[in-house]
Amino acid sequence: METNTAELIKNLRHNRAENGRVEVKAAAGGFPKSVLETVSAFANGDGGTILLGLTDPAEGLQPVEGFNAQAVHDASVEAIRSKITPRPPVDIQIEAADEQHRIVRIDVLPGDPTQKPYYIETHGMYNGSYQRVGEADIRLTKYEIDRLLENRSQPRYDEELVSEASFKDLSPTLVSAYVARLREEQPRVFAALSDREVLLQARILRIDSEGREVPTLGALLAMGSYPQAFFPQLMMSVVVLPGEELGEVTEDGRRFLDNHSCTGPIPSMLDEAMGVLVRNMRKTSTMEGLNSSGIGRVERYEYPLEAIRELLVNALMHRDYSPGARGSQVQVELYTNRLVVRSPGGIYGAVTIRDFGQPGVSSTRNSYLASILTDLPDPATGRLIAENRASGIPTVLRALKEAGLPAPQFADRLLYVQVTLMQPPQDVSSTEQKTTPEDKTQQATHSTGKDSADAVEPTGVDVSLDGLSERQAGIVRGLRAQGEAVSTAYIQEHWGRGASRTSITNDLRSLVEAKLIVPTAPPRSKNRKYRAA
Incomplete structure (x- = not known):
């Protein structure tokens, strides 16, 4: 201010x-x-x-x-x-x-x-x-006000009973891993109990009003065989886009290079999402250090996998699970210049974006779900799904710094929290990192949607965008693809590239004067929007 x-x-x-x-x-x-x-x-x-x-x-x-x-x-x-x-x-x-x-x-x-x-x-x-x-x-x-009111107390939506489900809807593999962990960590409480008794004692299963043993929402999300049978949209979508803006398409008209709905329990959603990103991210390799067989070849992805996993875990663990948000999924978008992770619901509690990364700063919306994930090992690796020790964001910051990447950009709205990882400008003359022929093909595919490593530059130049900044050109392309009028706030969020409100307003004024976009209302109107000319 x-x-x-x-x-x-x-x-x-x-x-x-x-x-x-x-x-x-x-x-x-x-x-x-x-x-x-x-x-x-x-x-x-x-x-x-x-x-x-x-x-x-x-x-x-x-x-x-x-x-x-x-x-x-x-x-x-x-x-x-x-x-x-x-x-x-x-x-x-x-x-x-x-x-x-x-x-x-x-x-x-x-x-x-x-x-x-x-x-x-x-x-x-x-x-x-x-x-x-x-x-x-x-x-x-009403939804936004209800989310603000939640900050005054601890939400309990993750503890709701799912009466349509039963013990049979839980994954035997995940249940076994969870029960073994509890017995190992707290033998005095759980060692002598059967698996079902452990789940009842840990309140994974609870008795509903009709006397049936049913799982909670949090338990179903963490260990259910297929939670989406009960809540179809409580999943994670991952899309890979061919450009830097929504609406850009490849030469053959594709809007997405990859589009995957990650379902199953949270451990499966994490594995699936990581798999989609790994197969679509650009990859470089360096020859460094010595190992038992000599110089080692180290591969690096355009974003540190450790940072990505932390963001995905946070998105699934801290998202809003209230009834009003159960029609929304966690969204992951991989552009050619950034990775965006967006989860339903704003930041919970007294924590603000300014607090992110500070020692000991933590606020858990779904404390019950978090407690399950901190005791739930991934059966494939043995690694716990989450820590919930206020270490997630510091881990992301450290991993990005070590990779030479900018700090993440955070956006907090009442409807969602968004984290953006940005790529620095690519130095094509650098010889420090060499890309394999396979990787070159993957990089070209990610950037343009083509299968040829030689097809890097798009054909056909839009001369109407000559003289515009990259951000202004992106706004025009976005509005053309959108097909309908949108607000300044929408433009700033989707095509603003992190620019301030003032900068976006100046861009829009210039584009109106250039007759590339058209406002729908007078400058002072609260209903003023913009569409492509």
Whole structure:
């Protein structure tokens, strides 16, 4: 959050637009009631700044004549303190816009995750809670509010009984491995019990209202033979794309180079997903070190397998399993320049993205499922599926650093958490790593969707994109493939390549002026979207 008001106004004038963190209102007639919606949105998100007493950025952000800064300041203090519940963390000050004019600045800090949602009391929680989406304040859905409320207590959806299932729906192999682990770790409790008694004691099986022994949702996901028979979408999808953006196709019209639905229990989903990624990732090899037979050939994939596995485990273990999210799967997308892992539900608890990777920082949405996975060995390797010791993200950070890759990019939304691993620009002149002929073919296939190692450059150049930046060209290609109008927030998420809201807004303005894209509403409209021209 910028602290210098003069610099903030200067930047807004330069960009001639607001952004996701700044809202400007003229407030010529006094305190605008819509400020309460913006305060709610900022407090429920990452915070932001509201400036009262200035014209729209598109009109030059000029001071409003006759603006009574003191009166609006006092009204702002009273309204925000009395009409928003719980009381949001705000700082309200009168600032100088220039030598002659004063404005009101409201800085809203991110709210306490255990207190969200912040809402307009007279509208009620489910009608008066907002979030910031681009430049607009959008009312939160019931699902999103319910997820925020979960931060106040421990969710128990993973402990729900699946009455349609029974002991027979659990994998004998996984059950045996799990029971053996419990007997080894806690012999005093489990050594003398039968397998079924161990499962009852560990609350893997529980007695339902009709007296039947049934597994819990968490147990079915961790050790079920085929959990998707009961919950078809609780799986993991992995797609390999031919370019850097959704919607790009190969010359023969394919949208995906690989498209796989990983099903079965969590250990099987992990193995399947890793297999899909391994066979599609570019691979390099180096000759380094000495072993018993001399110089060793070491193969490296474009992303460290250790980092990928940690992200997939986290996605499956910490995703939202509430009824409203059981129609959504964990999504993995492998582009030519990045790997994206997206899991349903936002970050749980008091942890924020800023805390990721810090020592001892952990917040477990599905504590019951996590406890099972920490005692469940992979039958093939003997390795435990998860640790749940706040070591996952630090492991990812370390593995990426050792591989010479950028730190991951995290995005937290109420609907999902997304992690992106990026590739640095490829140095084609480097001789430190040599690729085998087989690998060259794989690399070309991943990049263009062709089976020939010589087919690296696409044929047919779109001259209408000449002079655009790579990001701008990607936005145009994405909108053309999308076929329908989408919001600025959607464009930033899918084709923004990590750019700021301001940069995306500037890109869109340039593309509109170039008549490559068309807006669907005036600049100030909350319904403004963009489509290809």
